[in-house]
Amino acid sequence: MKKLILLLVLLTLALLFFALGGHEWLTLEALKRHQAEFAALRGQAPWLTAAGFFLLYVLVAALSLPGAAIMTLAAGALFGLWQGLVLVSFASSLGATLAMLVARFLLRDQVQQRFGDRLKAVNDGIARDGAFYLFTLRLVPVFPFFLINLLMGLTPFPARRFYWVSQLGMLPGTLVYVNAGTQLAALDSLGGILSPALWLSFALLGIFPLLARSLVRLIQRRRVYKGWQKTRQFDRNLIVIGAGAAGLVSAYIAATVRARVTLIEAGKMGGDCLNTGCVPSKALIRSARLAHQMRHADRYGLCATQPEFSFKRVMARVQEIIKKVAPHDSVERYTALGVEVLQGHGRLLDPWTVEVSLNDGGRRRLSARSVIIAAGAEPLVPELPGLEEVGYLTSDTLWQALAERDSPPRRLLVLGGGPIGCELAQALARLGSEVTLMQRNPRLMPKEDQEVSDLVKESLTQDGIAVLTGHQPLRLEQDDQGKRLIARHHDREVALPFDDLLIALGRRPRLTGYGLEQLGIDTERKLETNDYLETLYPNIYAAGDVAGGYQFTHTAAHMAWYASVNALFGQFKRFKVDYSVIPWCTFVDPEVARVGLSEAEARDRGIACEVTRFGLDDLDRAIADGADHGFIKVLTVPGKDRILGVTIVGEHAGELLAEYVLAMRHHLGLNKLLATIHIYPTLSEANKYAAGEWKKAHAPQRLLAWLARYHGWRRGGKQPQGPL
Structure with missing residues (x-):
């Protein structure tokens, strides 16, 4: 009942404020218009005027009503710099504290009871550093003051500390505003606009946030480095x-x-990229892809053949590539x-x-x-029972282990269906390993759209890889029959035998x-x-x-x-x-490249978008190269050509994506891509055709209908006879 009564009182006061035209009085125009009247009133009853101004300011601040900034200027205009500063400094701090206490009384208990567990870290942080955070927020008004009052009221921050920290934090800004008000009071003609004092006062209003941020940064540095001798x-x-x-x-x-x-x-x-990551994996992928093309040479009108190779020489080539790149680093x-x-x-x-x-x-x-x-x-590396006893490889240790072998792993189990797992699983499968890829997630590459995951899974399966999704690893075992991983799938345990285990999580x-x-x-x-x-x-x-x-x-x-x-x-x-604008590419075959939002991300975030799609099976160069599989999917702002994200699945997708990265980075739309000449026949033409698909969907149908009538009129009103 007490809370309800207080809430009704607050609402009544706020409604009275607007009903009596308070919002019209607390404007810069009203201040200038009634400046002489206020000055006369102050001359007749200085203490009463000051007390009334103080109480009104406290009320405006406590109720979070609009006009506090104008009243701060008015304090300088009516009472001068120092008296105005004292009045506003105490009134604003008192009003803010009252607003905080009201928020605490009305809302804190319910909020803490409902979200107590989630707010524990916030409460601990406020207890530890609340005074500093409040001071910096008051000094640099990043958030509106009324919002600070509300949020601090929901925490256990002490009211007395809230008051004096607020007064100290708001003091510099109050001084700048009150000083500007004193100069405003001295403006009695248009010529006064050129007054250096007035220009300086309002310049301070503009640069104060910058100065305040610098001061806050200095305070933070001193606080962080306390106890260290520089x-x-x-x-x-x-x-x-x-x-x-x-x-x-x-x-x-x-x-x-x-x-x-x-x-x-x-x-x-050179770090991981040169020695155990990008460079060796792409060298291995290139050899594996050539072996795959030889097996399927009949697709190019040649005789398919089973490639004969030395795995040791393949791995030696990988090391040679690393050595060739190494001088750069x-x-x-x-x-x-x-x-x-x-x-x-x-x-x-x-x-x-x-x-x-x-x-x-x-x-x-x-x-x-x-x-x-x-x-x-x-x-x-996960904590799985038996993992250390069985032994495992990672993307770091794989290369040295394979370099010492005469043949690829006979049975390889890859744990993880992300980019690293998919790339290495496909490459080693194409070089002769019997590969099982196990993923805990229901699908491969879960950061990409569902159709991308499905296409990658289909490609891996065609290479002979057993793709197991939705499998939760439990433990590893080893006995006379060999090594195996025990996983849970649909509430039952399954055993997956292997000779080598690759952790790619x-x-x-x-x-x-x-x-x-x-x-x-x-x-x-x-x-x-x-x-x-x-x-x-x-x-x-x-x-x-x-x-x-x-x-x-x-x-x-x-x-x-x-x-x-x-x-x-x-x-x-x-x-x-x-x-x-961050692009990336997973170098499976076909490659998967993306920049910006995916369709699933846009949907999950509630971002409205249009989806334009172009299939690479309709591109001349892709057909000629036997690479007519995959697609380009472009997300744009509804009704506009501004690009929100692009996904490309296909041969050389990583290379094709660069044009979209450039367009997004420099705010070029699909119309610009459509107007750019692309060499024929190249894969990059797909980018232009994707832009063309968007243009078709946004063709001005009414204008085209009028153009048809115009051309008919130009032909003398007769319909064409026979083929044009």
């Missing part, structure tokens, strides 16, 4: 830990701008560029100091203004051993970063797989640009990392 001089401008894609690009950029940079790598230069190349390369393991001792345990047994300690963690990721960031835990940086799942790729410490950045998100080589290089530029020049200008 050195006066640094050995390096930048230290990069990890020489994968992100680390190499970061070091390259730093050396290019003549910064002194040290790159630390304990393993092989070598110590020698980066040393020549001006990068100091240390082969060893780097560990942070404090936010600016890295100790390097060199591979040759020595130790070095270096300091730098900024550090970039680019340690990459490692295969995710994705990758997780490498986070341990770099001293991050000792610095208080969370390493539970990934390195948490802000929009500028800064970690908990603003001078320590994370780039690439270690920061989670999109675990692609090209994304790691993309992130490295932002991390290195912000690390070296962030005191002048910082850049927010842009993930708006």
